[in-house]
Amino acid sequence: MKIAIFEDNQKFRESLEFLIVTSSDMELCGSFEDTNRLIQKIEALEPDVVLMDINIPGKNGIEAVREIKMYLPKINVCMQTVFEDDDKIFASLCNGASGYILKNTPPEKVLQAIREVAEGGSFFTPSVAKKVLNNFQQQVNDGEFIQLTDREKEILKLLVDGLSYKMIADNVNLSFHTIHTHIRNIYEKLHVNSKGEAINKAMKNKLV
Amino acid sequence: MKIAIFEDNQKFRESLEFLIVTSSDMELCGSFEDTNRLIQKIEALEPDVVLMDINIPGKNGIEAVREIKMYLPKINVCMQTVFEDDDKIFASLCNGASGYILKNTPPEKVLQAIREVAEGGSFFTPSVAKKVLNNFQQQVNDGEFIQLTDREKEILKLLVDGLSYKMIADNVNLSFHTIHTHIRNIYEKLHVNSKGEAINKAMKNKLV
DNA sequence: AGCAGCCTACCACGAATTGGCGATGAGTTT
DNA sequence: AAACTCATCGCCAATTCGTGGTAGGCTGCT
Numbered sequence: 001m002k003i004a005i006f007e008d009n010q011k012f013r014e015s016l017e018f019l020i021v022t023s024s025d026m027e028l029c030g031s032f033e034d035t036n037r038l039i040q041k042i043e044a045l046e047p048d049v050v051l052m053d054i055n056i057p058g059k060n061g062i063e064a065v066r067e068i069k070m071y072l073p074k075i076n077v078c079m080q081t082v083f084e085d086d087d088k089i090f091a092s093l094c095n096g097a098s099g100y101i102l103k104n105t106p107p108e109k110v111l112q113a114i115r116e117v118a119e120g121g122s123f124f125t126p127s128v129a130k131k132v133l134n135n136f137q138q139q140v141n142d143g144e145f146i147q148l149t150d151r152e153k154e155i156l157k158l159l160v161d162g163l164s165y166k167m168i169a170d171n172v173n174l175s176f177h178t179i180h181t182h183i184r185n186i187y188e189k190l191h192v193n194s195k196g197e198a199i200n201k202a203m204k205n206k207l208v
Numbered sequence: 209m210k211i212a213i214f215e216d217n218q219k220f221r222e223s224l225e226f227l228i229v230t231s232s233d234m235e236l237c238g239s240f241e242d243t244n245r246l247i248q249k250i251e252a253l254e255p256d257v258v259l260m261d262i263n264i265p266g267k268n269g270i271e272a273v274r275e276i277k278m279y280l281p282k283i284n285v286c287m288q289t290v291f292e293d294d295d296k297i298f299a300s301l302c303n304g305a306s307g308y309i310l311k312n313t314p315p316e317k318v319l320q321a322i323r324e325v326a327e328g329g330s331f332f333t334p335s336v337a338k339k340v341l342n343n344f345q346q347q348v349n350d351g352e353f354i355q356l357t358d359r360e361k362e363i364l365k366l367l368v369d370g371l372s373y374k375m376i377a378d379n380v381n382l383s384f385h386t387i388h389t390h391i392r393n394i395y396e397k398l399h400v401n402s403k404g405e406a407i408n409k410a411m412k413n414k415l416v
Numbered sequence: 417a418g419c420a421g422c423c424t425a426c427c428a429c430g431a432a433t434t435g436g437c438g439a440t441g442a443g444t445t446t
Numbered sequence: 447a448a449a450c451t452c453a454t455c456g457c458c459a460a461t462t463c464g465t466g467g468t469a470g471g472c473t474g475c476t
Contacts, residue, residue: 093341121334122341129330132340133301149422162405164462177425184465185422194432195463197370199407357452372432385455392435393452402462403433 001118002029004047006038006064007080008056012103016051019107026114034058039071047075048118052097054081054088062091069096076117080105089128090135099123148189155182160199209326210237212255214246214272215288216264220311224259227315234322242266247279255283256326260305262289262296270299277304284325288313297336298343307331356397363390368407 003020005028007013013031020028029045035058042050050068054061065077078099079092089100099117101110102125113123124132148156158168165183169176183198192198211228213236215221221239228236237253243266250258258276262269273285286307287300297308307325309318310333321331332340356364366376373391377384391406400406 098338098341116334116337119334120338122332122337123334124330124332124337126324126327126329126331129332129337130306130328133306133330151423159404160408162400162402162408164402164404166462174423175425177427178423180463181425182423183463187464192370193464194370194372195404196367196372196407199404200368200370200411203408203411359453374432382453383455385457386453388433388456389454391433395434401434 001026001049001115002045002047003027003049003051003114004030004032004042004045005051006032006035006056006061007051007053008033009053012053016110019110023111026111035060035064038064038067042068042072042075049114050075050077051114052077052079054079054083054092062088062095065092065097066095076120078113078117078123084127084131086131089131093132100128101125102127148186152182152186152189155179156186156198156202159183159186159195160202209234209257209323210253210255211235211257211259211322212238212240212250212253213259214240214243214264214269215259215261216241217261220261224318227318231319234319243268243272246272247275250276250280250283257322258283258285259322260285260287262287262291262300270296270303273300273305274303284328286321286325286331292335292339294339297339301340308336309333310335356394360390360394360397363387364394364406364410367391367394367403368410 003026005013005016005020007016010033013033017028017031020026029047030041032041033056035056038059052061052064056064058064059067061079061081065079068075068077073096076098077096078101079089079097080101080103081088082103084102092100098120099113099122101113101123105113105125109125116123154172155168158171163171165179166176169179172179187193187198190198190201192201211234213221213224213228215224218241221241225236225239228234237255238249240249241264243264246267260269260272264272266272267275269287269289273287276283276285281304284306285304286309287297287305288309288311289296290311292310300308306328307321307330309321309331313321313333317333324331362380363376366379371379373384373387376382377387380387395401395406398406398409400409
C-alpha cells in the first residue's frame with residue numbers, strides 16, 4: 001500500500017513519515033511540503049492513498065483534493081487538520097475526500113483511517129462524523145408527518161424536476177386536470193400554496 | 209456507562225451482553241428481545257447508550273429510534289444490523305441514530321463505537337460512512353461553474369424560499385420589473401426556463 | 417349496503433409567471 | 447472614449463398556476 005504525504009509542518013510531516021515507514025503493510029512513496037505540481041507528482045508516484053493537510057501552501061487542501069478527484073478520481077484522499085472548521089470539513093468532503101482526521105488522532109487510528117480509505121471505505125474522526133450526521137439529519141422532517149400516496153409522490157417528483165402541469169400530464173399519461181387536482185391535494189398535505197414552496201419543502205424533507 | 213440492548217436474535221444478544229459485562233467501563237442495565245414498552249423501559253433504566261437491532265419485533269428499529277429521539281432526545285442510539293440496506297441506514301440516521309455498525313464488526317470496534325456514541329460523537333462502519341459520504345457528495349455541482357452576482361443570489365434565495373415575484377420585490381425593496389429582469393438573467397445563467405427548474409438547480413448545486 | 421380514501425376528470429376565473437423586446441444610469445475595463 | 451457588466455425600470459401577449467367547485471369509478475373496510 002503506497003502512501004503520499006502533503007504536509008507543510010515539518011515536525012508533523014516527519015512523524016507521519018515515521019508512522020508510515022514503520023508500518024509493515026505501508027510504503028511511503030512521497031512526502032512534500034506544498035502542492036506544487038501536485039498532479040504530476042501523484043501521477044508519477046501512483047499512491048493508493050494521499051494524506052493531505054488542509055492548510056497547505058500552494059493550492060490549499062480543498063483545491064488540491066478537488067484537482068486530484070478531477071484528474072485522478074481513483075486516488076483516495078484523507079484530509080487532516082488541526083482545526084475543526086465546519087466549512088472546511090464540508091468543503092473537503094464535498095470535493096471528494098474519503099476521510100477526515102484531526103491531528104490529535106492517535107497513531108493507530110491514523111493507520112486505521114488510511115487502511116479504510118485505501119479499501120474504498122471512509123473514515124471520520126467521531127466529532128467530524130457527528131457534524132456530517134447533523135447535516136444529514138437537519139435536512140429532514142420538521143416533526144410533521146407527511147403521508148403522500150404513490151401517485152402524489154410521482155407527480156411531486158416531476159414537479160420538483162421543474163416540469164409544468166402540462167408536461168407532467170404528458171409524462172404520466174393523465175389529463176391536465178387530473179394533475180391539477182393531485183397537485184392541489186399535495187399542496188394541502190404539505191401546507192403550502194405555491195409551486196415554489198412545494199418544491200422547497202419536498203427537497204428539504206426528502207419527500208422525493 | 210450504562211448500556212441497554214434491544215436485539216431479537218438470542219445468540220447475538222447474549223454475545224453482546226457478554227461483551228458489555230466483561231468490559232470494565234460499561235454496565236449492562238437491560239437486555240430485551242422486542243421493543244414493547246420501549247420508552248417506559250428506557251426511562252426506567254436510564255442507559256447512556258441504546259444498542260438497537262434494526263429488524264426487531266414490535267416496532268422496528270427505525271420507528272424505535274424515532275420514538276426514543278422524540279421522547280428522550282438525550283439518549284444516544286447505535287443501530288446494528290446484518291444487512292447493508294441503504295434505505296434503512298439512511299432512515300435510521302435521519303431519525304436520530306448516532307451510530308451504525310454491522311454485525312460482523314469485531315468486538316473491540318463495537319466497544320469503541322459504544323464509547324464514541326456515549327460521548328456524543330458518531331461512529332459508522334466504514335462502508336456505511338462511505339454511503340453517507342456519497343449522499344453528501346452527490347449533492348454538489350455537476351461541473352458547471354455558475355457565477356451569480358450578489359443581487360442575483362439574493363433574489364434566487366428568495367425564489368427558492370417559495371416567494372412570488374411581487375413578494376420578492378417587497379422583500380428587497382425593488383420594483384416588480386427589476387425582479388423580473390433579474391430572474392430572467394438567473395434563468396439564463398442556470399440554463400433553465402422555469403421557476404421549478406431554477407429552484408431545483410439552485411438547491412441541488414447549493415447555490416443558496 | 418354504506419363509508420372512506422384514492423385516482424381520475426372536468427369547468428371557470430383571476431392572478432401569477434414566462435418570454436420577447438427595449439431602455440437608462442453607474443461603474444469598470446480596455 | 448468606447449465597450450462592458452450590473453442593476454434598475456418598463457410594456458405586452460401567451461401561457462401557466464391557484465383556487466373554488468363537481469363527480470364517477472375503484473378498492474377496502476365495516
